[in-house]
Amino acid sequence: MKIAYLGPQASFTQLAATQIFPNDELVPQSSILDCFNAVKNNGVEKAVVPLENSIEGTVSMTLDYLYDFEVFIETELIMPIAHHLMIHPNNGDFEKIISHPQALAQTFHFRYNNFKDIPSQDFSSTAAAAKLVSENPNEKWAAVANRYSAKLYGLKIIYENIQDFEQNHTKFIVISKNKSALKLPLPKTSEKTSLIITLPEDHAGGLHQVLSVFAWRK
Ligand SMILES: O=C(O)C(=O)C[C@]1(C(=O)O)C=C[C@@H](O)C=C1
Structure with a gap:
């Protein structure tokens, strides 16, 4: 299927x-x-x-x-959902943070407290942002995405678990x-x-x- x-x-x-x-x-x-x-x-x-x-x-x-x-x-x-901040391994810093708007919103306070002056840009998904960072080593971009994205697209995680709330x-x-x-293996009370x-x-x-x-x- x-x-x-x-x-x-x-x-x-x-x-x-x-x-x-x-x-x-x-x-x-x-x-x-x-x-x-x-x-x-x-x-x-x-x-x-x-x-x-x-x-x-x-x-x-x-x-x-x-x-x-x-x-x-x-x-x-x-x-x-756990978010991490990742950059291209060739770069040491970044000048823009890109990700899905939901991921940017879920990490708003982290970004405000640590990188207030660094602009952010919406992207179609967290993984699309990570892929773009990996394909553009000359751009100083960071992505907010998951650990699997960092691994698959060869990025370096510089801050872990940056979501504003643990839950x-x-x-x-x-x-x-x-x-x-x-039918998923859920208890009857979970049906909705x-x-x-x-x-x-x-x-x-x-x-x-x-x-x-x-x-x-x-
Ligand atoms: O960008 C992704 O990786 C998605 O799957 C989308 C999405 C969303 O739309 O909420 C999924 C989970 C997280 O909340 C952040 C982004």
């Missing part, structure tokens, strides 16, 4: 996809939108994308596309056109249903109205 994921190789999403689908063909995509399109156009059967982080909250692109595309969530996986977790979801849930609800009109208290339907029934 073919499974799309937000790549390139060594992204956090690939690590999540490998845990869920250890024996399937994982197909890297350059963006979350490409993952949704790959499912829509039948290029792959399923895709793994990030949904939310315990420090930074929702990955808004994923939420938007869940609404835009006719796909279902088959299962979810919550994975601990940093990201939830990944598996999307497909199937309505059936994917996700709903997208739209109201006929926007009005004050709309969300309260929807949630109260569930609250009253406990």
Whole structure:
């Protein structure tokens, strides 16, 4: 079976996809939108994308596309996230920090406290940033990425575990056109249903109205 994921190789999403689908063909995509399109156009059967982080909250692109595309969530996986700052081994210092916006946000205080004047730039994934640093030894860039990226792309880790909170977790979801849930070895109490609800009109208290339907029934 073919499974799309937000790549390139060594992204956090690939690590999540490998845990869920250890024996399937994982197909890297350059963006979350490409993952949704790959499912829509039948290029792959399923895709793994990030949904939310315990420090930074929702990955808004994923939420938007869940609404835009006719796909279902088959299962979810919550994975601990540790970030490291890495540079090309030929370089001793750096003048710019590049990474995925979620990773930059999850390391904001570390960067503010230690490298306040060094600009940062958003990139499509942590692994894409690490790959770019490795391919451009003449540029004084550092990437925020995981240990596997440092190893795969031959970078030197100069600061370890730079996430602002030790308890940093990201939830990944598996999307497909199937309505059936994917059975992971989870206890029954972990089973979950996700709903997208739209109201006929926007009005004050709309969300309260929807949630109260569930609250009253406990
Ligand atoms: O950039 C990556 O490596 C990703 O897989 C994306 C992503 C995200 O979008 O939240 C996944 C986990 C971390 O929270 C940081 C980045």
